[in-house]
Amino acid sequence: MRLEEQAAVQIVAAGRRLDALGWVPATAGNFSVRLDARRLAVTVSGRHKGFLTTDDVMVVDLDGVAEDPAKRSSAETLLHCGIYRRFPEAGAVLHGHSIANTVLSRVAGGSVTLAGYELLKVFPGLPTHEASVDLPVVPNDQDIARMQRGLDALWDGMGAIPPGYLIQGHGSYVWAPDMPMALARMEGLEFMLRCVLEERSLR
Ligand SMILES: CSC[C@@H](O)[C@@H](O)C(=O)COP(=O)(O)O
Numbered sequence: 001m002r003l004e005e006q007a008a009v010q011i012v013a014a015g016r017r018l019d020a021l022g023w024v025p026a027t028a029g030n031f032s033v034r035l036d037a038r039r040l041a042v043t044v045s046g047r048h049k050g051f052l053t054t055d056d057v058m059v060v061d062l063d064g065v066a067e068d069p070a071k072r073s074s075a076e077t078l079l080h081c082g083i084y085r086r087f088p089e090a091g092a093v094l095h096g097h098s099i100a101n102t103v104l105s106r107v108a109g110g111s112v113t114l115a116g117y118e119l120l121k122v123f124p125g126l127p128t129h130e131a132s133v134d135l136p137v138v139p140n141d142q143d144i145a146r147m148q149r150g151l152d153a154l155w156d157g158m159g160a161i162p163p164g165y166l167i168q169g170h171g172s173y174v175w176a177p178d179m180p181m182a183l184a185r186m187e188g189l190e191f192m193l194r195c196v197l198e199e200r201s202l203r
């Protein structure tokens, strides 16, 4: 199978998985896989991500320019490009709108601290639960290029950058070297966010 077809099959399967988990309501969410140093496969804009076919995946370059100008890539394509440009180890990117990530992103301020969870081990360089990750929360913005510039400025000022972030009132982005690992990271992250939410509601 060609690289583009393999990527499309992985993206379709990821959409089914995340829809089954309730994290891509309506037409929310977008996904991508890096194809090579200059190109990525990304979801077409506006499709329900639980019902994707391989025709709903297209190729863009790292500036977000489509190979097939007849197709319109995700409205948030430039956030995918921003991740692949900055992190050479990123091979797949997932974006979802869960209730936990949406609620926490609205009440958290600048970051959500995840500490003491066994599932922290899904993130790189954390071999035990005795760790803490500050997941950045950035303002939502319909100007995606401007949002990506804000993210680049934020990352410039950070030491260790976790492979994910939240957008206020919007959702989460997670990346990993490949799609199976990106799915594992998203599931781990969403599990921990749900725990944080439930712990807060007990207080
Ligand atoms: C259902 S509105 C959600 C969109 O505004 C956007 O945030 C989103 O996640 C999906 O946009 P898309 O252009 O399909 O990739």
Ligand SMILES: [Zn+2]
Binding pocket: 028, 029, 030, 076, 095, 096, 097, 170, 171
């Ligand atoms: Zn979104």
